[in-house]
Amino acid sequence: MTGPNDDAVWVARCLNGDSTAFETLVRRYQQVLFTVALRLMGNVEDARDVTQNAFVRAYLKLGTYDPSRKFFSWLYRIALNEGLNARRDRRQHEPLEATFEAKAGRDPVERGETSSQVQAALMVLTREYREVIVMRYFGEMSYEEIAEVIGIPEKTVKSRLFSARQRLGEILKDRSVRS
C-alpha cells in the first residue's frame, strides 16, 4: 500500500542514511513523472533530463519535504521548476513549437500521427494551460493537489482547466481542418 505516510517512511529512511530507500521512491514515481515531463517538454530527451534532475534535486532537498502533504505533489513541483528552467534555456536557441515538431517525428515513444498532433497541440497551449492539463490528465492529480502545487485557489484551477480544454479543442480542430 502506498500513501503519504508510506512515502514519508521511505523519505525518513533516506534521510537517515539509507540511500537505497530512495530507489523505491524513484521506481514508484518514475513513470508518472516521466509522462508528465514528456507532456510538458514535448520530447523524450528533455523529459528524461527533467525527470532525472527532478529526482536528484528531490533527494538533496528531502529534508524540506512536509510529510503531511502528498509526496508526488512535492516532487511534481520540483519537476515543474526543472522543466521551466530547461525550457528557458532552450527558448534562447529555438522556438518552442518548431522544437517539438522537429523532434516529434524522431520520438520513439510516440506511435502514430494522431498522438503527435495532440502532443503538438498541447505544446501550443500557454504554460499555465498546459500545466493544468498535464497535472490533471497525466499526473492524475486532484483539483486540490493542483491548487497546492501551483499556488492558486481550487476554483481557479477548475476554471483554468475548463479554458485550457476549450483552447486545446480549438487548436485540434483547426489543425484537423488544415490537414
Next chain:
Amino acid sequence: MNEQDREDFVDEALDRLSRTAPPADLVDSVMAEVSAAESQMTAWRRWRRALQGRRLTNFVAGARVSSSQGQFGRSAVHGGVVVRNKILWAVTGFAAAALVSVFVLGYPPIGRGTEATIGVAQRYQGTQISVKDIKVPDSEVQQFIQSEQFDRLVKDSVTRNALRDLFENEALSQLVRNRAAAEAIAKPGVVEALAKGSLLEALKVEGVAALLAEPLFAENVARLGMAEAISRSQIAAEALGKAKSAEALTRTRAAEALLRPGVAEAIAKPGVAEALSRQGVAEAFARQGVAEALTRQGMLEALTRSNMLEALASPAMFKMLNDAVVRAQISSALAR
C-alpha cells in the same frame, strides 16, 4: 460541434496520449547521481538530514496512533508528536484568549503614548500620489510630485489634510498663488501670529488690510514697533489724515480693529507687520474665506512645518495651484 461533442473530442484526444514508459536505465542513472551526491555530503549535512529524518519518523509514528489505543499513553511511550501538539494547541488557545481580552475587553488599556508599545502604531496610512494621478505634461510638476519632499508631505496626516484644503479651497489657493503672501507665510512669526485668530478676525474688518498696506503706517510700524505705535494714537491719526474724508470712518474702524486685544500683540511679532505691509499681502489674507480656511483645525499647524512652507514657496506648487484641473486631480487623489 456542440459543447458535449467538444468535451468528448478533447477527452478522446487526451486519451490517445497515455502514460509512457520511461527509459529503462532511468532508475540506474538517477541512483548513480544520488550516490555521487551523497558521497560529497559533509558530516554536518548528514547529521542535519538525520535530524530531519527523525522528525519524519516521529510524524509517521504520530500519524499511526489509533484513537482506540489512546493517544496519550502512546505518546508518552514514544515521547513525540502528540504531546507537542497538545502544547501547541494550549499555547495557541492562550494566545487567542489574550487577543480576545485585548480587542474585546480592552485590557490592558491602550492609552495615549502607548502606540507601538502595547497597541498598534498610529501611523497615517495615506497613499502616495503618482504622476499617473495627475495628467499634466509639465515635467517640473511631475518631478515635484515624485519628489521626496512631496512624499513626506502626503505621508504626514497634518500636511496631507492641509494640502487637500489648499487644493480644494479657492480662497486659500489664491492666497498661496500670491507670491508675496506665500513668502509672507514663510516669515518667522507670521503663522504663529495668524494662529492667534485675533489677527485674522481683525483682517476681516473692512479697511484693516488697506491700513496695514499704508506706507506711512508700515514705516511707523517698522520704525517704532507696532505695539508702541498703536499705543500712540497719532499713528492712526496721521494715516487717517492722509486719507480722503469718505474713507475716514472706515479707517477709524480699522484703527479700532488693530487696537483690539491680541491684534497689536500679534502684529508686534518680528516680521509680521513687515510681511503684512508688503504689496497685496494683507489684502490676500483679508479675502473672504481665507480666515475661515486658515483657522480650520490643522491648517495653521501644517503651516508651521518647514517642509510645508518650502513646498508652498516652490515654483511647481505655484504651477499646480494655477491649474484648476490639476488642483481638482490632486485634491481627489489626496482624499483617497
